[in-house]
Each structure stands twice: as C-alpha cells, then as structure tokens.
Amino acid sequence: MKVKIDLEKCYKAGECYYNHPELFKMGEDGFPVVLHEEISDESLIKHANEAIEVCPAVAISLED
Numbered sequence: 867m868k869v870k871i872d873l874e875k876c877y878k879a880g881e882c883y884y885n886h887p888e889l890f891k892m893g894e895d896g897f898p899v900v901l902h903e904e905i906s907d908e909s910l911i912k913h914a915n916e917a918i919e920v921c922p923a924v925a926i927s928l929e930d
Contacts, residue, residue: 868929869900869914875925882917882926889913 869889871882882898883890889910893899905911911928918926 867905867911867914868903869905870927870929871898871900872925872927873897875923877923879922881920881922885920886913886917889917 876897878896878898880892880898883892889901889905890898891901902910905914914926914928918928
C-alpha cells in the first residue's frame with residue numbers, strides 16, 4: 867500500500883506528524899513528508915488509517 871498526501875488540500879495542521887511520527891515528518895516548508903511510501907506492515911497500515919481519520923483537511927489516503 868502507498869501513503870499519499872494531497873498537498874493542495876493540506877493546510878499544515880500537523881496532526882499526521884505529531885500523532886504518527888513513524889510515518890510522517892514535517893518538511894522544511896511545513897508540509898508533511900511521508901517516511902515510508904510503500905507499507906505492508908499491519909502496524910504501519912493501522913497508523914496510516916488513524917492518520918487518515920484525524921487529518922482535518924482530509925488530505926491523506928492509502929492506495930493499493
């Protein structure tokens with residue numbers, strides 16, 4: 867699975883990298899950066915789904 871961030875929707879709330887630092891970090895421009903583009907580990911998939919739920923901009927998605 868791939869973790870995607872739509873940077874046009876993102877407004878840098880930081881919920882993803884504050885709550886899920888194993889998947890995201892803050893980039894130099896303030897936008898989140900995905901640390902693992904391809905994930906297969908169930909734990910990381912769970913964290914990705916939690917990040918999707920808390921993203922106020924609905925900017926995060928998972929793709930097969």
